[in-house]
Amino acid sequence: MERNLPSPCVVILVGPGAAGKSSWAAERFQADLIVSSDRLRALVGAGEDDLAASADAFRLLEEVVRQRVGRRLTTVIDTLGLDGERRRGWLALAKEHGLPCVAVAFDTPAAECRRRNRERVKRIPADVLTNQLKTWTAVKKELPQEGYDEILTPGAIRVVPEAFVGADLAARRQEEAPTGLKFGLQLSSYTHKGGRKTTGEWIRQLATRAEAAGFDSVYVMDHFRQIPQVGRAWDDFLESWTTLGYLAACTERVRIGTLVTGITYRNVAHLGKIAATLDVLSGGRAVCGLGLAWFEAEHKAYGWDFPSVSNRYAVLEDALQLLPALWGPGNKPFHGKVLDVPDTTCYPRPLQEPLPILVGGSGERTLKLAARYADAANVFGDATNVRQKAELLQQQAKVFDRPPITLTQLSTTLVGKDHQDVTEKVDRLRPRNQDPARYAASVNAGTIQDQIGRFRELAEAGAGEVMLSLPDLDDDLTPLDTFAEVISAFR
Template sequence: MELGLHIADFTWDGGPTQLRKALADHVREAEAAGVTRITVMDHFWQIQGVGPVEHEMLEAYTTLGFLAAHTEKAQLQTLVTGVIYREPALLAKQISTLDVLTGGRAGLGVGAAWNEDESRGLGFAFPSVAERFERLEEALQICLQMWSDSEEPYQGTHYQLGRTLNSPQNLQARPPIMIGGGGEKRTLRLVAQYADACNIGGDAETVTHKLDVLRRHCDDVGRDYEAIEKTTIFPIDPSSTAEDVVRSAETMRDLGFTVAYVYAHDITDRRAISDLFATAVPKLA
């Protein structure tokens, strides 16, 4: 079972003036502990369940560029990008840029978006659920086309591209695609069709059911279910111990997951997070 570090809370001791150094130290320590995957949220405001909406939230791709300069081995991506936040061609270009500048360590994490409050608050269009999923599928198609040898136009319902030129191309053959969420009708179908990984959270009964749904979608589209990486996510707080992390990860492993992303909330000393990983990662390796 592999642990990934998901950085969801930037409200640490020292405040914004010390955040640059704290974040650089945090990811260096994570790599030293054996972490090979680091993700950040793609939100503009802090989300419910992690902290008050007014708490610090860094823009995702600026942050990933910063992390690229302070890591050497870890795969970097969002968990996950809201498709309505960026034009798909720009998103594809951002991932390719990150891949080149990290030496081939970029991934694409993407979903249909859900946070209406921050979208309305900052003036982003927030279409219907049906339209957001249409846009998500077109965005996936655009990324795949831009990461191929094709420079042909793309004509979709929501996006029209005259020339899908992308230079420089990724160093990887193709960055791995993760689609976040457990929606049974659309999200998991898109995972079966396009993704290399899913990310599903919840209790044992819920995630077991979701994985069964994903398996059925794979059967429907002729996809090998085993070829899709199953990842999950769970939180830690100031009361959590390394033994708690190991226990939770082992439970998820027994349900069929191979990667668990761990995020902290209400832990203002980021060194406490690093210490938990330093103890837990070797026990799960």
């Protein structure tokens, strides 16, 4: 079974010469992660076997390790690792910078080391190798006392984002005892190679492909210009509810909604009419997402007021009560804290009874409002955060004598068919000046099996639906087909 190590971390290889350390490291780690004493000897001397350059090579190695660990970069130290003082120094450096540190012990039989050495073009002198083997016998007894996070054998090891450290075991649980989970696709960008003339066709193909892949829902962000977390203000960006109307005509099964509508952007009664219309035209598939609205620059750009947080909360709480009144029978007036609607006539009424309301936001005050009035709440974060929010949400639902509220989770998700595919995608998509490991963590870059494990953990933490934004969706829609394999594991 493959062992996942958290990124970033420090990996110290320990063992005698010809034990297989360098070959093993080269097979499992990108070359940029490996700091090799042999390679540094070649850099400062006449070659890897220039023993006269050893002292300079090790001084350089210590500096490279110090710089890398100080920048919190995964560092694989490829030396004999038999010098206890050096090992303990690397371990202390890792702890100083808050990085996990593991030792990989190469307990290769002495006879095998000697056999491999005889087959080398440039052999380790026999007496030198004998001394290394004797030293290793003592070192392998010392390692457990030195304080590493783990001491591993040289098996299948990967360094992965923190979200995937337990993914293998979780994926196995999903295979042995499957659990259900709904999947939503969030459209967060409309930039594609074809340009705006083909945007309509591109969205149609994307939506039908997502439906075929098994997604349960398609969501759009409710903004009027691209947000800085995703792109530039002048990138093409479509109005949300108009886009949902188009999606309703392009699809047959998936639910469609906003993730989430900013409460300041529209007259709330008018929003209720828009959502009801979408529900009727989509055959009862609309989801009305609501949020506090946070993008102040967008408000200023469009000339809208940006009320205080407390005022926006007051509007949100009123909206959570007004919308169901609009969607219900009759035309009774609504008088809230800040909203006043004399006549709540809204026909045709939505087909869904009730039309589901999803509240976006992870704050305690937001979750309390969701527990009291909404059908679902959407949060960010890992399984630990989801579990905490789920517990709070359900506790509050009991306070208001309501049934359990669905918790949903949103994340950016980059999926590859295998580890090599993931690595290639990270290298292609990451900003030029960003560390690949940090980018991989920010987009949850992992294999199909990694993602199955991550989403199993989220389901176990209390998520009933996961929404994801795929950062590699442009004119190539194959990421949807790849993700279909993740979805199928939960069906």
